[in-house]
Amino acid sequence: MPVRKFKIFRYNPETDKKPHYDNYEIDCESSWTILDSLNEIKWLHDGSLTYRRSCRHGICGSCAMQINGLNGLACELQISRYRKDPVVVDPLPGFVVLKDLAVNMEPFYSSLRRIKPWLINDDPPPARERIQSPEEFALMDNSIGCILCAACTSSCPSFWNDKDYLGPAALLKAFRYSFDTRDQGLAHRIDMLDNKHGLWRCHKITNCFHACPKKLNPTEAISKLQKKVVSEKW
């Protein structure tokens, strides 16, 4: 069992004036993920270490954090991919820290709500399912796989500078519905999208694409949505 070192961001607003890092050295099994290592620290060494986790296989989106400067899901990143010690673990940037690695997600969900993330279609539904061909289904790309972990939005410099910016996750959701052939809601969303805190704040930095644990491409989705909005208007 290799011994590995971790340098972990700590901050408890109840008791600390400012954040600091704590160092831990633990025996790790070679197959462990970052989350396994955090669990080992919390369960056997320091019960006060605080982070979110639930499904531990990359589908619930709870454990997004920054590892060696890159956003990802702690549960699916194996420690073996980080050759050098210490592995540095920080909370997601761009959000207010509640405690240690847990950040306030409310602004993230609030952006999501702003784009009306539900199917808008006022036609009475048919008795059976609406018909959608596999080709039409494919227009949504893989956007339906988004787990709302916020790794993308948190990695975006435009979001760091403009807290009113919808951010890549909310825009990816807007893309998902705008390219769903069953949806008629672009008119209801366009004012929210077509402004300086919406689609046009994206400067194609592509951090979001690199941060996404599901290998989705919000940058490309935003470009497609920009084109759609422009053609809708003109």
Added chain:
Amino acid sequence: MIHRHDVIIVGAGLAGARAAVEIGQVADVAVLSKVYPSRSHSGAAQGGIAATLANSSKTDRWEFHMFDTVKGSDYLGDQDAIELMVREAPETVIEMEHWGCPFSRTEEGKIAQRKFGGHTLDFGKEPALRACYSADFTGHVLLHTLFEQCLKHQVNFYSEFQALSLIFRDNRAIGIVAWDTVNGGLHTFYGRAVMFGTGGYGRAFKITSNAHANTGDGLVLVSRAGLPLQDMEFVQFHPTGLWKSGILVTEGARGEGGHLKNRDGRRFMEDYAPTLMELAPRDMVSRSMQTEIDEGRGIDGKDYIYLDVSHIGAAKLHERLPQITELAMNFAGVDPTKEPIPIQPTAHYSMGGIPANANCRVAYDENRHETIGFYAAGECSCISVHGANRLGTNSLLEALLFGRRAGKQIIEDLPHLDFAPLPDDHEEAAREEVERLFKADGTERVGAIRAELQESMMQDCGVFRTRQQLEKQRTRLKELAERYTKIKIDDKNQRFNTELIEAIELGHLLEFSGAIVEGARQREESRGGHYRKDFPKRDDKKFLKHTLAWRQEDGEWKISFNKPVILKGITHPGFEPMERKY
């Protein structure tokens, strides 16, 4: 702080969220969740949701689905509820499609359907394509669609609240006391009706597909309120958990043609279920695998088997099973397009739970007397549509469909339900528990006790059980409960104290595990997910009955086998128990 809402729902997974969508359109509803709603474990379901849409198997109909579910349940399922479920399944799934759920599509543009274990045409003749799916993240798209519908209908969410006690007086549910994880502090949620959709209890086992959050909280709250739990000994071990971690590999992998192989490369299922082979129900496949492992035919003689999907081809795997391809790479280090995946049985689904009837009203005794203003749906409930063993894709269906039924029933009942008087001491039990834990300054670690619990439950209350093992486990649970009174909590802060939450959860795990073990000890037969090596036959004479387990003051569980199984449908005459062969 007291929050007043017409309806209080605990749990934001498929059952809770579906009920909230229904209720949110006509009444004031609050949904408490220990995680953010979109993080609920329903989202981890992969393979599909059953409904006889007959999009691919053109002759499929609800009677076949009913037969499969009854037979799959080893005849312990209540057939009235099963008939309702299979008949309402198509409209329930279609409604999700109308709300925008992105299902995979057939060439004709209809909802795509695939094969799944135990689902057949013509009463067992051949496998049916009945599982409606979205690649291999069906639970994810259903959960997110419902979460979005909740946002549309402005449902009040209270995220990251840990439920601590159910306020229940004179057979009437009045509210919930919960701990605000983010800020600390007790909150009372006071309602005219309370619904539980609090999920399963797989975290009592070491190898499990369940999330860290699945600690059976709702069940413990119910049993502490003096109500019984039902059929707790029936735990489903899913055949294909990734070796060591137990992370789920969907049954869809076998539905798409995957093979199970032992150390000799043999498809051993031909010895156990020659007709359905790998698509036999989960309890049988898990026992077959465990037998192979126990008899030394695991891979390299170890405790795992191979799931081989490489012959399906990379293109089809990426289209139909993208998630499991990633999971195998990330968590087992194998590329399933080229190599077999090491797997072992994993504690997956809780058939037992809060006894409720088909209207989702919680019922409290052998005679199915109903409580007032109290409802349950989804995995936490035992309605019982799965009986002794659940078929794959029936869980998403159950959670969604009975969540919907609960919502409709609550709306119907609300005019007759006012706010019952809130007792003065309603927060007392919760306050005592939290204060005791904050003061905990002993020598024992929560993590260490939990690990011992999970390992021992796996070993002595797992796929195979004997009286000796169960008695050993009963004693061990008492010792662990004793050690739990001597735990130490490092974190004394109110704010975001996840160590406190884990200690609360461990208390829950220890408590309901007693009901599993005691039910398993007293049920001297083998049925569905419960297999006694010392009683390998099903015994319908004695045990074609639901188990009810009442928690006693001293922590023991009182067991009864007096609640009859309903063997008739609503309109269907019902299926008589017969030998279960596949």
